[in-house]
Amino acid sequence: xxxxxxxxxxxxxxxxxxxxVFQALYILTWALHAAFVFLSLGAMGLSIYGTFKxxxxxxWKILTPHLIQTGKISVSILIVLGVAPLLFTQVIYDxxxxxxxxxxxxxxxxxxxxxxxxxxxxxxxxxANKKTTGGGKLIGIISFxxxxxxxxxxxxxxxxxxxxxxxxxxxxxxGVIDNSGWTFNIKTIRLIFxxxxxxxxxxxxxxxxxxxxxxxxxxxxxFIKYTTKIGKRISIVGLLFxxxxxxxxxxxxxxxxxxxxxxxxxxxxxxxxxxxxxxxSYITTLVLLLVALLISGLREVIRYDIMSKLGYNVYDYPVNxxxxxxxxxxxTFLILGGFxxxxxxxMAWKVGKTKGVFxxxxxxxxxxxxxxxxxxxxxxxxxxxxxxxxxxFNNIL
Amino acid sequence: MDLIGQFPxxxxxxxxxxxxMGVTGTIHxxxxxxxxxxxxxxxxxxxxxxxxxxxxxxxYMKRYGMFLLIFSYVIGSITGPGIWFTxxxxxxxxxxxxxxxxxxxxxxxxxxxxxEVIGVFVxxxxxxxxxxxxxxxxxxxxxxxxxGTLALIIGIISFxxxxxxDVYYATGxxxxxxxxxxxxxxxxxxxGFMIMLSGVIGxxxxxxxxxxxxxxxHELTKKMGYISMLGGFLVVFFFMxxxxxxxxxxxxxxxVTKDSVIQSRIILTIVFSLYFLLAIFKPQFISxxxxxxxxxxxxIGGIWPGEKLRESMRKPYVAGQYMYSNQIVSRDVDGxxxxxxxxxxxxxxxxxxxxxxPKNLRVITPENKLKVGKILTRIACSNCHSLEKxxxxxxxxxxxxxMDKDGIKGILYAIGAGAFPYMxxxxxxxxxxxxxxxxxxxxxx
Numbered sequence: 001x002x003x004x005x006x007x008x009x010x011x012x013x014x015x016x017x018x019x020x021v022f023q024a025l026y027i028l029t030w031a032l033h034a035a036f037v038f039l040s041l042g043a044m045g046l047s048i049y050g051t052f053k054x055x056x057x058x059x060w061k062i063l064t065p066h067l068i069q070t071g072k073i074s075v076s077i078l079i080v081l082g083v084a085p086l087l088f089t090q091v092i093y094d095x096x097x098x099x100x101x102x103x104x105x106x107x108x109x110x111x112x113x114x115x116x117x118x119x120x121x122x123x124x125x126x127x128a129n130k131k132t133t134g135g136g137k138l139i140g141i142i143s144f145x146x147x148x149x150x151x152x153x154x155x156x157x158x159x160x161x162x163x164x165x166x167x168x169x170x171x172x173x174x175g176v177i178d179n180s181g182w183t184f185n186i187k188t189i190r191l192i193f194x195x196x197x198x199x200x201x202x203x204x205x206x207x208x209x210x211x212x213x214x215x216x217x218x219x220x221x222x223f224i225k226y227t228t229k230i231g232k233r234i235s236i237v238g239l240l241f242x243x244x245x246x247x248x249x250x251x252x253x254x255x256x257x258x259x260x261x262x263x264x265x266x267x268x269x270x271x272x273x274x275x276x277x278x279x280x281s282y283i284t285t286l287v288l289l290l291v292a293l294l295i296s297g298l299r300e301v302i303r304y305d306i307m308s309k310l311g312y313n314v315y316d317y318p319v320n321x322x323x324x325x326x327x328x329x330x331x332t333f334l335i336l337g338g339f340x341x342x343x344x345x346x347m348a349w350k351v352g353k354t355k356g357v358f359x360x361x362x363x364x365x366x367x368x369x370x371x372x373x374x375x376x377x378x379x380x381x382x383x384x385x386x387x388x389x390x391x392x393f394n395n396i397l
Numbered sequence: 398m399d400l401i402g403q404f405p406x407x408x409x410x411x412x413x414x415x416x417x418m419g420v421t422g423t424i425h426x427x428x429x430x431x432x433x434x435x436x437x438x439x440x441x442x443x444x445x446x447x448x449x450x451x452x453x454x455x456x457y458m459k460r461y462g463m464f465l466l467i468f469s470y471v472i473g474s475i476t477g478p479g480i481w482f483t484x485x486x487x488x489x490x491x492x493x494x495x496x497x498x499x500x501x502x503x504x505x506x507x508x509x510x511x512x513e514v515i516g517v518f519v520x521x522x523x524x525x526x527x528x529x530x531x532x533x534x535x536x537x538x539x540x541x542x543x544x545g546t547l548a549l550i551i552g553i554i555s556f557x558x559x560x561x562x563d564v565y566y567a568t569g570x571x572x573x574x575x576x577x578x579x580x581x582x583x584x585x586x587x588x589g590f591m592i593m594l595s596g597v598i599g600x601x602x603x604x605x606x607x608x609x610x611x612x613x614x615h616e617l618t619k620k621m622g623y624i625s626m627l628g629g630f631l632v633v634f635f636f637m638x639x640x641x642x643x644x645x646x647x648x649x650x651x652x653v654t655k656d657s658v659i660q661s662r663i664i665l666t667i668v669f670s671l672y673f674l675l676a677i678f679k680p681q682f683i684s685x686x687x688x689x690x691x692x693x694x695x696x697i698g699g700i701w702p703g704e705k706l707r708e709s710m711r712k713p714y715v716a717g718q719y720m721y722s723n724q725i726v727s728r729d730v731d732g733x734x735x736x737x738x739x740x741x742x743x744x745x746x747x748x749x750x751x752x753x754x755p756k757n758l759r760v761i762t763p764e765n766k767l768k769v770g771k772i773l774t775r776i777a778c779s780n781c782h783s784l785e786k787x788x789x790x791x792x793x794x795x796x797x798x799x800m801d802k803d804g805i806k807g808i809l810y811a812i813g814a815g816a817f818p819y820m821x822x823x824x825x826x827x828x829x830x831x832x833x834x835x836x837x838x839x840x841x842x
Contacts, residue, residue: 179775391576
């Protein structure tokens with residue numbers, strides 16, 4: 001695919017801000033999205049193991065429903081977090097994403113319904129296990145498998161999007177056009193590496209879980225010790241396996257001595273040490289997020305290199321600055337998002353730490369954050385209507 | 398080399414890829430509108446429960462919340478991005494136009510969406526774990542966040558119909574594109590519908606509570622009847638305002654089917670008014686199967702034809718009255734530096750400027766003419782029309798039945814000259830028209 005074609009495929013409206021910002025937002029939000037993808041798959045997979053031990057082991061009796069719940073909430077969060085990188089990639093890499101989507105149109109359409117099916121079955125699994133200890137094994141396995149298929153499909157779209165030299169051959173092999181939308185591509189090592197990250201992430205989650213519950217009197221100390229122990233084991237095995245897959249992938253691509261991949265390897269070594277020591281799993285999680293950011297960054301480096309070699313440089317995307325809606329986003333993100341999410345998370349943290357009912361009305365931080373959030377939302381609505389009416393009056397009178 | 402930014406064509410036989418968008422869109426609208434309406438209903442119920450110390454309302458809210466979690470936040474939150482997914486396959490440049498105009502608006506909506514998704518879990522799972530006052534605040538913030546998502550998406554989908562004034566074309570500003578003349582009427586029309594839907598779903602849940610608490614079930618059924626009635630009234634009222642803010646081409650399409658649309662809407666209004674009156678005056682007659690059937694009726698009889706009509710009225714455009722459904726830029730937008738692609742297509746033809754035409758089809762020969770005609774027809778027509786003889790979605794078969802090549806060519810020239818306001822004024826060189834006409838003739842409609 002030559003540069004003139006790739007450049008022609010860019011949107012004629014240009015982009016409303018500097019490309020590097022969208023690139024950074026993409027890297028950041030993909031890392032967050034991926035963290036919840038791996039947490040959900042890890043928690044789900046481990047919970048299925050738990051359903052087999054739930055009846056005979058007290059520890060798994062407590063842990064399994066918590067893992068199922070973690071998986072359930074994580075899927076919702078990964079979906080909402082996934083919207084952001086999906087948005088930002090379409091801003092600066094629209095040629096790539098749209099070609100991949102049109103070539104795989106049937107998979108794209110099917111993906112949504114496969115995901116709906118998998119997630120609804122997951123709720124079924126949740127209710128079945130809630131009703132009967134050890135229940136819902138088969139449904140859980142089917143649901144887990146369906147969600148893995150979704151992951152494989154997303155992998156296929158991403159891989160197709162960075163194969164511009166093969167697009168024409170995928171669309172019209174030997175000059176015969178294929179409009180069916182069944183294009184499917186897979187890069188096995190890359191896929192296994194990414195999926196394998198579910199293992200260390202659920203391990204580190206277990207370390208956090210045991211640390212968080214260690215202050216709750218209604219949780220047995222032996223249970224806390226047990227979850228700490230399996231958290232450490234799972235994390236170390238998972239990190240080692242992921243590291244091997246990562247190195248294989250990098251050698252395959254010729255990126256093994258790239259500064260970002262070296263940073264990732266160093267990050268993994270630090271993580272192994274931290275997980276082994278388990279002094280403070282919350283700090284380990286911060287390092288894990290940093291490594292996730294580096295992995296996200298590396299994906300972008302690979303894509304950027306492929307595209308710039310073909311003459312498509314995202315930094316040359318024409319810019320049509322759009323300030324008012326950018327200001328709206330920044331203020332909403334920082335102020336409303338900041339206070340609102342801080343309120344919800346503070347409350348969730350305190351409810352989790354409390355045995356019985358948590359009285360938020362007597363908690364200064366929760367009360368203030370709640371009042372601020374409501375106040376900001378009301379002001380937001382007022383500004384929205386004032387802004388809209390001003391524009392309309394200007395344009396129609 | 399002169400190229401236009403057309404992508405590979407994804408083609409779904411018999412129905413067309415736009416139809417796939419319609420299916421996902423309809424399901425999403427049912428789920429997402431329910432979620433916004435239900436958020437408002439939640440706030441109302443939580444206020445009542447708190448003020449009147451009605452602890453018996455909380456189990457209903459919990460049950461409604463669980464339903465909402467599965468229905469709206471599983472189906473709704475997946476089909477939302479699902480519309481994007483399907484749209485990128487069916488109409489990549491259409492969705493690209495929206496994203497490149499409104500990326501920050503969408504990013505802002507994402508903040509509200511994120512708050513909503515975490516909020517709904519907190520709201521449902523903490524109902525028994527936090528004090529009532531804090532819970533009440535949560536329901537208020539959840540309702541505001543839900544309305545916020547509507548306030549942000551509404552300007553984008555209104556722009557799909559048209560920007561409302563010509564100012565956008567000169568400034569290229571997202572604000573001018575977002576706050577068009579039909580943004581607010583569209584918003585209130587949908588709020589009415591959301592309130593009505595929340596009541597319709599609420600009736601399903603209240604009718605399912607009969608065994609546990611008959612008097613509460615009847616009380617809530619009555620309330621849902623009133624709420625649905627209010628929502629329904631708002632829908633009818635704001636629909637009139639909304640219709641008055643649509644562009645001429647929308648009215649041209651609407652006029653074609655006006656009588657049947659109005660007739661079906663009147664029937665629907667009468668049926669649902671009777672249903673809501675039944676809920677108010679005879680709540681004991683509202684059963685779970687009836688409430689379930691009515692949800693289905695609203696999906697098939699209300700949302701699906703409504704969305705189909707909105708999509709039809711947009712024709713021939715897919716976004717901002719500058720992007721045609723067949724992925725061609727049809728006018729200049731000076732504020733963005735966008736140039737119409739119609740002149741270059743008229744001069745050089747689709748085969749020369751579409752980058753995904755394979756080399757062996759770039760020059761028409763007697764051997765490849767039908768193949769060229771086939772791909773040109775698919776590119777130019779298939780976003781809106783089924784091409785097969787048995788096609789289901791605005792089939793060409795009914796429009797070109799029994800016509801010969803010259804007759805078909807005559808229609809193509811008339812379309813290119815702008816004879817039909819709802820068709821794209823796409824002019825192509827004679828040899829390309831000829832290939833299209835020959836291909837269509839070969840289908841023996």
